[in-house]
Amino acid sequence: MQSTLQIYNTLTRKKENFEPLSPPHVGMYVCGPTVYGDAHLGHARAAITFDIVFRYLMHLGYKVRYVRNITDVGHLENDTDELGEDKIAKKARLDQLEPMEVVQLFVNRYHKNMEQLNVLPPSIEPTASGHVIEQIEYVKEILKNGYAYEKEGSVYFDVVRYNEDYNYGKLSGRKVEDLLQNTRELAGQEDKKNSFDFALWKKADPKHIMRWPSPWSDGYPGWHMECSAMGAKYLGEQFDIHGGGLDLLFPHHESEIAQVNAAKGHEAVKYWMHNNMITIDGQKMGKSLNNFITLNEFFSGDHEALDQAYDPMVIRFFMLQAHYRSTLDFSNEALKAAEKGMNKLFEAYKLLDQIQESSSSVDIKKYHDLCFDALNDDFNTPIALAHLFDLSRIINQVNDGKKSFTKENITIAKKLFETLLFSVFGLRDEKGKDDSHLIDYLMETILDIRKQAKENKDYATADKIREELEKLNIQIKDSKEGSNWLFK
RNA sequence: GGUACCGUGGCCGAGCGGCUAGGCACUGGUCUGCAAAACCAGCUACAGCGGUUCGAAUCCGCUCGGUACCUCCA
Numbered sequence: 001m002q003s004t005l006q007i008y009n010t011l012t013r014k015k016e017n018f019e020p021l022s023p024p025h026v027g028m029y030v031c032g033p034t035v036y037g038d039a040h041l042g043h044a045r046a047a048i049t050f051d052i053v054f055r056y057l058m059h060l061g062y063k064v065r066y067v068r069n070i071t072d073v074g075h076l077e078n079d080t081d082e083l084g085e086d087k088i089a090k091k092a093r094l095d096q097l098e099p100m101e102v103v104q105l106f107v108n109r110y111h112k113n114m115e116q117l118n119v120l121p122p123s124i125e126p127t128a129s130g131h132v133i134e135q136i137e138y139v140k141e142i143l144k145n146g147y148a149y150e151k152e153g154s155v156y157f158d159v160v161r162y163n164e165d166y167n168y169g170k171l172s173g174r175k176v177e178d179l180l181q182n183t184r185e186l187a188g189q190e191d192k193k194n195s196f197d198f199a200l201w202k203k204a205d206p207k208h209i210m211r212w213p214s215p216w217s218d219g220y221p222g223w224h225m226e227c228s229a230m231g232a233k234y235l236g237e238q239f240d241i242h243g244g245g246l247d248l249l250f251p252h253h254e255s256e257i258a259q260v261n262a263a264k265g266h267e268a269v270k271y272w273m274h275n276n277m278i279t280i281d282g283q284k285m286g287k288s289l290n291n292f293i294t295l296n297e298f299f300s301g302d303h304e305a306l307d308q309a310y311d312p313m314v315i316r317f318f319m320l321q322a323h324y325r326s327t328l329d330f331s332n333e334a335l336k337a338a339e340k341g342m343n344k345l346f347e348a349y350k351l352l353d354q355i356q357e358s359s360s361s362v363d364i365k366k367y368h369d370l371c372f373d374a375l376n377d378d379f380n381t382p383i384a385l386a387h388l389f390d391l392s393r394i395i396n397q398v399n400d401g402k403k404s405f406t407k408e409n410i411t412i413a414k415k416l417f418e419t420l421l422f423s424v425f426g427l428r429d430e431k432g433k434d435d436s437h438l439i440d441y442l443m444e445t446i447l448d449i450r451k452q453a454k455e456n457k458d459y460a461t462a463d464k465i466r467e468e469l470e471k472l473n474i475q476i477k478d479s480k481e482g483s484n485w486l487f488k
Numbered sequence: 489g490g491u492a493c494c495g496u497g498g499c500c501g502a503g504c505g506g507c508u509a510g511g512c513a514c515u516g517g518u519c520u521g522c523a524a525a526a527c528c529a530g531c532u533a534c535a536g537c538g539g540u541u542c543g544a545a546u547c548c549g550c551u552c553g554g555u556a557c558c559u560c561c562a
Contacts, residue, residue, distance in 0.1 A: 031562080032562095033561095033562075034560080034561075039562090040562085041562085042561080042562040043562055044562085045562060046562040047562080049562090087560070169491090172491075172492075172557080172558090173491060173492060174490085174491060174492090174557095174558080175490090175491085178489095178490050178491075178558095179490085179558080196558090223560085244562070245561080245562030246492095246493095246556075246557085246562080247556075247557070247561060247562065248561085248562075249492090249557070250491085250492090250557060250558065251557090251558080251559095274562095275562070276493095276556095276562095277555090277556070277562070278562080279555080279556095283555080284555075284556065284561095285561095285562095292561095318500090321500075321501065321502095321510085321511070322500080322501060322502090323501085323502075326494090326501080326502090327493090327494080327555075327556085328500090328501090329500075329501095331499075331500075333499055333500075333512075333513085334499070334500040334501085334511095334512080335500095336512075337499075337500060337511060337512035337513080338500085338511080338512085339512095340511080340512060341510085341511045341512070342511095344511085347525085347526095380502080382501065382502055382509090382510075382511095383502060383503090383509075383510085385510070385511080386501095386502070386509055386510035386511080387509095387510085388510095389509095389510055389511065390509090390510080393526095393527085396525095396526055396527065397526090397527065399526075399527095400519090400526060400527055402527070402528095454521080457521080459521060459522075462521090462522090463522075463523085466523075466524085470524090475524065475525075476523090476524075476525095477524065477525050477526085478520065478521095478522095478523085478524080478525090479519085479520080479525090479526090480519085480520085484525090486525090
């Protein structure tokens with residue numbers, strides 16, 4: 001009995017049945033990285049969360065167009081001494097690089113990290129800088145409809161005016177009246193009618209390198225503009241899913257909703273999805289807090305907070321063991337636990353090729369249904385994994401001769417592991433992948449020698465072989481039938 | 489100050505009113521020349537105080553503690 005997919009919609013704060021606007025097509029837009037530094041665990045979580053959504057929707061047979069942008073125009077810095085300077089421009093000046101050189105460098109590094117994490121590339125990966133014209137057109141529409149005003153070459157969104165016709169704050173649960181009371185004085189905002197009005201177009205000061213001509217000034221688009229413009233361009237005026245990190249809920253996504261209503265008179269997004277944050281020692285990680293560990297540091301182990309290097313797949317598995325809407329606290333202990341758990345699943349999967357068929361069977365279908373029910377329940381990967389662990393125990397029991405599988409059982413179990421672990425969860429068992437024939441032959445020989453040593457009661461030699469292989473992360477497993485081995 | 493959210497056993501982490509989550513760690517056992525792996529068994533918790541209910545980790549209230557957003561960030 002397979003349920004239908006339900007997605008938690010931030011807009012309604014409820015799980016809703018997933019019904020695409022025009023099946024079998026699904027349009028999904030996810031806020032991608034601002035490329036002025038290396039990707040960290042937080043980027044990985046967002047990417048992996050929506051990679052799972054992307055993969056699972058495809059598994060269900062949908063034709064998904066997945067758009068994930070690259071923010072390469074940068075956002076306004078709020079540092080008082082760097083007033084109005086674009087993040088990317090700032091980094092460029094510090095490094096004596098062209099802005100687009102910085103962008104290219106970190107885009108390349110981001111792509112490499114994503115590949116390591118086995119995150120599928122999106123269908124379209126548009127850049128903000130490549131869509132300035134679309135953004136200008138979008139600003140014009142909002143101006144024309146009277147929801148924005150121009151001041152000193154910049155264009156601002158008029159939140160109070162908008163709120164007369166629509167509801168600003170519906171996504172994040174904020175009220176304009178509260179925002180009004182909560183006015184703060186921020187430097188450089190004299191041009192705005194209200195502090196919470198946001199820029200649609202910003203005039204560039206003379207030092208600002210990244211700039212484009214527009215009807216209002218030489219400048220650059222405001223920071224919520226790109227997603228509205230590019231979402232509309234590639235997914236249409238209405239599309240199914242918009243995703244991103246919870247930190248983007250306000251003001252970014254709230255403002256996107258406002259922009260769309262202001263320009264088009266209706267909303268664009270049916271399901272809003274937000275992944276939760278990663279914490280380190282219970283505290284969020286963030287660029288400004290300087291407590292983030294980059295993915296490259298995880299993969300190399302080169303960071304004082306790390307006990308060891310972690311395989312990209314361990315990071316991926318670690319994320320899947322928590323629900324995407326929960327915060328996930330990082331620790332070496334948790335990561336090591338994930339590493340062991342993941343290997344346990346891989347080993348159980350491999351055993352399926354070795355176990356003997358029999359006539360008596362086990363109810364495997366049950367695990368299949370439980371796993372997919374979990375995924376259908378707002379992508380509950382930790383529950384699905386729990387069921388796979390249960391199935392792994394059964395496979396091991398079969399291998400130990402305590403239970404038995406029919407041929408059909410084995411087929412179903414293999415299919416389930418392949419679909420979930422590799423296809424939907426995007427995990428891959430990479431250990432010992434290269435030179436596997438050579439390694440297999442060498443290991444066969446070595447194990448043969450060890451077997452003879454054991455027959456001669458030469459345990460010193462047998463143990464020596466085992467210990468030396470241990471150093472190469474090769475583990476010997478002895479049993480009555482002979483010896484086996486695996487990469488730890 | 490405003491707005492959201494969270495507090496589960498040694499650690500991570502599910503849970504959405506009744507039924508063992510799961511992983512890791514630990515303890516005992518089976519197996520093994522020994523070890524590892526695997527299997528079996530054990531440890532079995534829901535911040536505190538009230539309330540609703542036949543029954544609450546799960547709903548309501550209060551208290552305490554923590555986090556995020558409101559300013560760039562996944």
